[in-house]
Amino acid sequence: MKFKYLILWLAAFTAATSSFAQDIMIPHLSRESVKSLRGVPGNVLDTIDTQTPGVQIILFENNTWKYYRAPSVAVKSDVFKEYWDTDAVDPYREDLSSLPDKISIWVVDTLNQYKCPRQVKVYSRFGMRHRRRHQGVDLPLQRGEPVCAAFSGRVRVSKYYKGYGNLVIIRHENGLETFYAHLSERSVEPGDWVDAGDKIGLGGSTGRSSGPHLHFETRYHGYAFDPQWLVDFETGDLRHRLFVLKKKHLSIASKYVPESDDEEDEIHAADSAEYAAKAKEAAEAAAAKYHKVKSGDTLGRIARKYGTTVNALCRLNPGLTAKTTLKIGRSVRVK
Numbered sequence: 372m373k374f375k376y377l378i379l380w381l382a383a384f385t386a387a388t389s390s391f392a393q394d395i396m397i398p399h400l401s402r403e404s405v406k407s408l409r410g411v412p413g414n415v416l417d418t419i420d421t422q423t424p425g426v427q428i429i430l431f432e433n434n435t436w437k438y439y440r441a442p443s444v445a446v447k448s449d450v451f452k453e454y455w456d457t458d459a460v461d462p463y464r465e466d467l468s469s470l471p472d473k474i475s476i477w478v479v480d481t482l483n484q485y486k487c488p489r490q491v492k493v494y495s496r497f498g499m500r501h502r503r504r505h506q507g508v509d510l511p512l513q514r515g516e517p518v519c520a521a522f523s524g525r526v527r528v529s530k531y532y533k534g535y536g537n538l539v540i541i542r543h544e545n546g547l548e549t550f551y552a553h554l555s556e557r558s559v560e561p562g563d564w565v566d567a568g569d570k571i572g573l574g575g576s577t578g579r580s581s582g583p584h585l586h587f588e589t590r591y592h593g594y595a596f597d598p599q600w601l602v603d604f605e606t607g608d609l610r611h612r613l614f615v616l617k618k619k620h621l622s623i624a625s626k627y628v629p630e631s632d633d634e635e636d637e638i639h640a641a642d643s644a645e646y647a648a649k650a651k652e653a654a655e656a657a658a659a660k661y662h663k664v665k666s667g668d669t670l671g672r673i674a675r676k677y678g679t680t681v682n683a684l685c686r687l688n689p690g691l692t693a694k695t696t697l698k699i700g701r702s703v704r705v706k
Contacts, residue, residue: 405479405609407487408568421656422704426482438481442525442564450546451525457561460532460540463593467621470592474616476545478522478601478609483544486568488521488551488587490607495584497597497623504623506595507550507588510604512574514555514583520565521549521587521602529557535586536578539571550588553580594621660706664697677705 418439419428425444430436445451456462479485488510495509512518524543532538537554555575565571576583589598600620603610619625662673670681670693685691687704697703 405485405612407490407607407609408484420661420702422659423656426656437484440482445523445544446525446564448544450544451542455527455542457528458530460528460535460538461590461593465592467594467618470594470618470621472618474591476547476591476614476616477612478545478547478614479612483523484567485609486519486521487602487604487607487609488519488549489585489604491604493599493604497595497599499623506590506623507552507586508598508604510585510587512583512585514573514575516574517570518551518554518572518574518585520567520569520571522547523566524549524564526559526561526563526565526571529560529563531577534579536580537572537575538578541565541571546591548590550586550590552586552588553577553584555583591616591621595623596620597625658706659704661702662705664699664701664703666699668697670695670697670703673703673705679705 414432415429416432417430419430421428421438425441427439427441428436429439454462489512491510491512493508494511495505497508498505520541522541522543524541526539527542527548528538528540530538535550535552537552537557539551539554539557539559540548541551542548551571553575554572555577556573557571558573559565559571574583574585580586587598588595589601590596596616597620598604600616601610601614602608660677662668662677664673670684670691674681674684681693684703684705685693687706691703
C-alpha cells in the first residue's frame with residue numbers, strides 16, 4: 372500500500388512541479404478567469420506535511436492533489452479577531468476616508484479556492500432600487516436548494532436579521548466578507564470554519580423578499596461593492612485572482628463595468644508578478660523532502676544518507692545547528 376502511495380505521490384508531484392514551472396514561465400494573468408470548483412476530487416489517500424506549520428499536501432485517489440491548511444492555524448489570523456462581532460452586520464463602522472484609494476486583495480491562491488455561489492443570470496443588480504440601497508445581487512434559485520460558501524473562511528454571523536431574513540456572513544482571510552440572505556435554513560453557526568463549496572444553508576424567501584432567491588453581497592470593512600466586480604455569475608468564473616478594490620467601487624452608484632485598458636494592464640502586471648512568486652514558493656514547498664529522526668541518527672549520518680552536508684541541513688532548517696540534540700520523531704528537511 373505504501374508503494375502505491377509513493378507511485379501516486381510521484382505522479383502528483385511530477386504533475387504539480389510541471390504545472391508550477393509552467394505558471395512561473397507563463398503566469399496566470401488577471402484576465403484569465405478562475406473556474407468554479409467542480410465537484411469533489413475523490414477520496415483522500417494520504418496527507419504529506421510541508422515545511423509550513425499546519426499546511427499539508429492532500430493526495431486523492433484519482434492522482435490529483437491540493438494544499439490544505441488546518442482551520443486551527445488559519446483562525447489564528449488577526450483578521451478573525453479584530454472587529455469580530457457575531458451579532459452586528461457591520462462591526463467596523465469606519466469612515467470611508469480612512470480607507471486607501473486602492474486595496475490589493477489576493478482572492479484565491481494555492482490554499483484558497485473558489486466556488487460560484489450560484490451560476491445564473493443576475494436578475495436584480497447592485498445599486499439603488501425603489502429608492503433603497505440594494506447592496507448586493509439577487510440570484511434566482513428554488514426554495515430548499517443548497518447554498519454554498521464562495522470562499523473559505525469563518526462564519527461571523529448566522530441569524531435572522533430584519534430584511535435579510537435568515538442571514539449567514541462569512542469573513543475570509545483577505546478581509547472580505549460575503550453575505551448570503553433570505554435562506555430558508557441555516558446550516559452553520561458563528562465560529563464555524565467552512566471551505567469553498569461547503570453547504571451553509573438552503574434557499575428560501577425569508578425577510579424582505581418577493582420570492583425565493585439568494586441575495587449575495589461582498590463587503591470590505593463594512594462597505595458593500597458590486598459582487599460582479601469579482602464574479603461573472605453567468606459563466607460562474609471568478610474574474611481575477613488578485614483584485615484591486617478601488618474606493619470608488621464602494622459607492623452604491625458604482626456598478627460593474629469593464630475596466631479600461633490602462634486599469635486592466637495595471638491589475639494584469641501586479642497579478643502576474645505576485646502569482647509567479649506564489650507559484651515559485653509553492654513549488655519549493657512541494658519539492659521539499661524530510662527525514663524523520665530515528666534512534667541513533669545524527670546530523671552527520673543524515674547528511675551522508677542524503678548526499679548533503681551538515682551546514683546545508685542547518686540552512687534548510689531554521690534554528691537547527693551542528694550542536695542541536697535531535698529528538699526522535701523530529702522531521703528534518705533534507706532537500
